Amino acid sequence: MDGKGSPQQKLQQILNSHLGLDPLYAQVLSNANRDDAFTKVLSAIIYLKRQLSITDLAKLLDLTSEVVVTQLMEIQSIIRIPPDNQGF
Secondary structure, three states: OOOOOOHHHHHHHHHHHHOOHHHHHHHHHHHOOOOHHHHHHHHHHHHOOOOOOHHHHHHHHOOOHHHHHHHHHOOOOOOOOOOOOOOO
16 A cells, blocks of 8 residues: 555555454554553443533543543544544
8 A cells, every 4th residue: 555546545445455444443443552541531432322522521531631632542543533622
């Protein structure tokens, strides 16, 4: 994979090289620094029925916003991190 082409072409190259999204997600998650804060943040995102802002998620988990963002950066290739403090 040379990194050239449109976003759609790049996605197709990744999907072809990873045989779908499951192995890609597994690779990203296995490479993440999976400490307690990471587990809290990821678990909350999975279980919440509505999107929360970074600030609200941090309050819910008794973490700072900076810690939440740091944990999300570990998996930024598979999750959208809002550029502002809106829900994700």
